Amino acid sequence: MSIGDDENPGQQWAGPQGGSAIAQAEQAAAAAEHAVRVAEERLRAAVDALPQGIVFLDPDGRYILWNEEYARIYHKTADLFRPGIRLADTLRMGVLRGDYPEAFGREEEWLAERLALLAQPGLRHEQWLSDGRCIMIEERKTADGCTIGLRVDITEMKQREESFRLLFESNPVPLLVYDPETDLLVAANEAAAAHFGYPLRQLEGMPAEALFAPDEWPDAQVLLACSRSEKDRFWRQRAADGSKLESVLFTRQSILDGRLATIVSVFDVTERRKAEARIAYMARHDELTGLANRAHCRERLHQMLEDQVQKPGRNLSLLLIDLDHFKPINDTFGHLVGDALLAEVARRMATLVPQSGLLCRIGGDEFAVIMEGRGTDTIELVASAIAKGMREPFRISGCNIHIGATVGLAIAPADSRDPETLLRYADLALYAAKAERRGTWKRFHRDMDAAAQEKGRLEADFRKAIRNGELAVHYQPLISLETGEIEGREALVRWHHPIRGTIMPDEFIALAEEIGLIDVVGQFVLQSACREAARWPDDIKLAVNVSPVQFRSSNLLGIVLQALSSSGLDPRRLELEITEAVLLEKGPNVSNVLKSIRALGVGISMDDFGTGYSSLSYLLSYPFTKIKIDKSFVQRLTTEPDSRAVVQAIIGLGQSLGLTVTAEGIEREDVLDYLRTAGCQQGQGYLIGTPCAADDMVPPMQRRRALKA
Numbered sequence: 157m158s159i160g161d162d163e164n165p166g167q168q169w170a171g172p173q174g175g176s177a178i179a180q181a182e183q184a185a186a187a188a189e190h191a192v193r194v195a196e197e198r199l200r201a202a203v204d205a206l207p208q209g210i211v212f213l214d215p216d217g218r219y220i221l222w223n224e225e226y227a228r229i230y231h232k233t234a235d236l237f238r239p240g241i242r243l244a245d246t247l248r249m250g251v252l253r254g255d256y257p258e259a260f261g262r263e264e265e266w267l268a269e270r271l272a273l274l275a276q277p278g279l280r281h282e283q284w285l286s287d288g289r290c291i292m293i294e295e296r297k298t299a300d301g302c303t304i305g306l307r308v309d310i311t312e313m314k315q316r317e318e319s320f321r322l323l324f325e326s327n328p329v330p331l332l333v334y335d336p337e338t339d340l341l342v343a344a345n346e347a348a349a350a351h352f353g354y355p356l357r358q359l360e361g362m363p364a365e366a367l368f369a370p371d372e373w374p375d376a377q378v379l380l381a382c383s384r385s386e387k388d389r390f391w392r393q394r395a396a397d398g399s400k401l402e403s404v405l406f407t408r409q410s411i412l413d414g415r416l417a418t419i420v421s422v423f424d425v426t427e428r429r430k431a432e433a434r435i436a437y438m439a440r441h442d443e444l445t446g447l448a449n450r451a452h453c454r455e456r457l458h459q460m461l462e463d464q465v466q467k468p469g470r471n472l473s474l475l476l477i478d479l480d481h482f483k484p485i486n487d488t489f490g491h492l493v494g495d496a497l498l499a500e501v502a503r504r505m506a507t508l509v510p511q512s513g514l515l516c517r518i519g520g521d522e523f524a525v526i527m528e529g530r531g532t533d534t535i536e537l538v539a540s541a542i543a544k545g546m547r548e549p550f551r552i553s554g555c556n557i558h559i560g561a562t563v564g565l566a567i568a569p570a571d572s573r574d575p576e577t578l579l580r581y582a583d584l585a586l587y588a589a590k591a592e593r594r595g596t597w598k599r600f601h602r603d604m605d606a607a608a609q610e611k612g613r614l615e616a617d618f619r620k621a622i623r624n625g626e627l628a629v630h631y632q633p634l635i636s637l638e639t640g641e642i643e644g645r646e647a648l649v650r651w652h653h654p655i656r657g658t659i660m661p662d663e664f665i666a667l668a669e670e671i672g673l674i675d676v677v678g679q680f681v682l683q684s685a686c687r688e689a690a691r692w693p694d695d696i697k698l699a700v701n702v703s704p705v706q707f708r709s710s711n712l713l714g715i716v717l718q719a720l721s722s723s724g725l726d727p728r729r730l731e732l733e734i735t736e737a738v739l740l741e742k743g744p745n746v747s748n749v750l751k752s753i754r755a756l757g758v759g760i761s762m763d764d765f766g767t768g769y770s771s772l773s774y775l776l777s778y779p780f781t782k783i784k785i786d787k788s789f790v791q792r793l794t795t796e797p798d799s800r801a802v803v804q805a806i807i808g809l810g811q812s813l814g815l816t817v818t819a820e821g822i823e824r825e826d827v828l829d830y831l832r833t834a835g836c837q838q839g840q841g842y843l844i845g846t847p848c849a850a851d852d853m854v855p856p857m858q859r860r861r862a863l864k865a
């Protein structure tokens with residue numbers, strides 16, 4: 157633009173040398189003047205080319221030189237710029253023209269401040285203009301007292317700063333700015349203040365250490381001094397009220413206000429971690445009792461056995477505990493009572509197990525205890541205490557509930573060092589204890605394993621037997637003791653094993669019940685027998701045994717209906733034989749099923765009467781049509797007066813209740829005679845007829861003749 161006093165001509169003078177000298181001097185002067193002008197033009201071009209605004213002021217603060225950018229920045233007063241004009245005056249005009257919003261309402265004050273800065277240059281400062289731009293001003297004095305002023309348009313930077321400030325302050329993520337040199341927090345946002353529970357003003361300027369758990373600080377200090385993002389590292393932090401927080405921290409180093417600082421983003425994972433911890437706890441514990449669950453029990457057992465290698469001479473014992481008679485409680489009183497009982501059982505058991513032992517609930521009514529480093533005697537005492545302790549009644553919802561517990565015990569390293577084997581051994585011991593007498597405990601013994609392996613083989617064979625049709629139904633006659641005529645036949649299942657030969661039901665029915673195949677067997681027998689009986693004369697009935705397990709697990713009524721309809725057998729010709737064990741299956745189900753079956757016309761026989769509880773109330777509360785006197789009484793009839801009394805009583809009972817009475821196990825003539833004389837209506841036994849396959853049965857007419865003869 158303008159430079160110096162460029163209208164000022166070079167001095168006109170004449171030297172003493174006269175003409176040519178003058179001419180020479182004039183030439184030189186002209187050349188010099190030209191050179192100056194060229195230099196000036198170059199300077200102006202150079203100054204104009206600068207991206208910053210530049211102004212030169214003389215010692216009085218008057219304009220000497222300015223560039224295009226300077227005039228562009230101050231375009232509201234650029235028309236006034238002239239060499240020799242005072243900056244103070246253009247500033248005042250600028251204020252009047254409203255170019256300096258910061259001066260509104262305090263014009264004189266603002267001018268004084270601005271001129272003070274001009275008088276004492278060196279201090280960078282910012283100046284806002286009315287068009288929204290922000291100018292950074294830097295002024296310096298030259299040696300001769302002039303001022304060189306630099307103007308940089310920092311509007312964009314200020315906008316970025318503002319955006320950053322907004323982003324920082326209103327960010328929902330808690331953010332902190334940390335000074336690695338002083339370990340202080342130099343800034344924080346509202347979210348951080350809320351997260352840590354401090355007023356924002358208190359947070360800013362606070363030592364960063366105060367936000368961390370004391371033992372975390374050394375690591376945290378390292379983290380805060382660098383840029384890092386570890387999303388899997390959970391930092392334990394502290395809130396203002398001392399509560400514990402867990403956070404994932406991301407750090408980013410940056411230069412803020414000319415200083416190295418770390419921006420810290422805080423991601424609160426407290427709730428997530430609590431939820432994770434809850435889930436982890438739930439995955440390892442039983443909700444109802446709060447005890448360790450099956451997975452946890454297994455894991456601990458594995459771990460402890462592994463550790464045991466390092467601790468020779470120490471025992472590790474595993475107790476498996478099964479509650480006795482728990483299922484009927486659930487069925488009779490409902491699950492709420494069942495659950496309350498289990499919780500109470502867990503509480504009582506905990507008092508019987510040493511503090512160092514781990515008590516677990518590994519199934520519905522199955523518990524386990526893992527104990528370490530105790531003498532065999534102590535371990536056995538605990539097993540016995542649990543079995544005994546569970547016998548005492550439990551008071552639940554105002555009722556006294558009696559259950560019990562059977563315990564199986566295996567000890568490492570004596571029995572096995574392998575966790576799975578130890579579990580199996582404890583289970584075998586439990587099984588053996590249950591088979592012998594519930595409510596007791598047993599320690600594993602080698603023989604149990606052999607028996608279990610034998611059972612395993614039998615089980616595999618039995619599954620095969622069903623597929624291969626190795627099961628067959630045999631029939632044993634029941635005769636009228638009065639007429640000697642066959643009145644019915646009892647269907648009895650046989651297993652024709654390809655190697656072992658014929659196996660009797662008492663050897664495999666319990667197994668079938670245990671491995672869940674009793675329904676298949678039961679259905680097979682019922683269907684085959686009904687089909688067979690449909691071919692017999694109409695006056696011959698069919699008796700089929702039903703296992704208690706069939707009442708528990710299957711749709712017995714459906715199976716009976718199907719067998720009847722597919723065979724066409726008259727329901728009145730079918731009798732189901734049940735034992736008292738069926739009636740111990742408490743709950744409305746048994747009674748309903750029995751009533752429904754009876755309603756079809758099917759007879760219901762009480763099998764093996766006299767051996768179980770023989771509760772007379774059973775005879776009255778269920779729809780029985782027949783009592784079968786157990787063979788143990790029948791066989792001792794002629795030798796034992798007591799047995800005679802029992803048989804006599806049952807016959808009398810049957811007569812007065814209107815039930816048919818059948819004597820089982822008749823093997824001798826004198827027994828047969830006695831029963832006939834005593835008024836027993838029906839008989840069954842080897843003397844009368846052995847069970848045989850349908851094909852081998854003596855035709856009824858022949859048989860009748862044989863007996864009558």
Ligand SMILES: [Mg+2]
Pocket residue numbers: 646701733763
């Ligand atoms: Mg029977």
